[in-house]
Amino acid sequence: xxxxxxxxxxxxxxxxxxxxxxxxxxxxxxxxxxxxxxxxxxxxxxxxxxxxxxxxxxxxxxxxxxxxxxxxxxxxxxxxxxxxxxxxxxxxxxxxxxxxxxxxxxxxxxxxxxxxxxx
Numbered sequence: 001x002x003x004x005x006x007x008x009x010x011x012x013x014x015x016x017x018x019x020x021x022x023x024x025x026x027x028x029x030x031x032x033x034x035x036x037x038x039x040x041x042x043x044x045x046x047x048x049x050x051x052x053x054x055x056x057x058x059x060x061x062x063x064x065x066x067x068x069x070x071x072x073x074x075x076x077x078x079x080x081x082x083x084x085x086x087x088x089x090x091x092x093x094x095x096x097x098x099x100x101x102x103x104x105x106x107x108x109x110x111x112x113x114x115x116x117x118x119x
Contacts, residue, residue: 035057036066037098041091044078045088045090073094074094075091075092075095
């Protein structure tokens with residue numbers, strides 16, 4: 001079987017480009033990681049605050065997603081020696097690298113919603 005080699009000179013046509021997009025989608029699978037990150041972009045939050053800010057997220061799902069974001073170095077968890085213990089979450093510098101992506105998604109989503117509602 002003979003396969004044609006792509007003649008596209010752009011990096012977007014490469015296998016590496018597709019793999020990087022897939023890696024990004026795999027990391028941000030589901031509907032909660034991006035809302036959690038966007039919430040933390042505005043400053044550190046406690047668990048209960050995030051529960052109130054993010055509609056319809058369950059405590060179990062919030063806990064799971066926070067652990068995953070922490071494991072991937074997107075957020076930091078701070079435990080303070082109080083009674084009861086106070087726990088706050090904040091976005092890391094690495095997590096802040098998502099700000100342009102989140103803003104681009106916000107802009108695109110806003111425009112998309114307008115176009116859909118026009119029809």
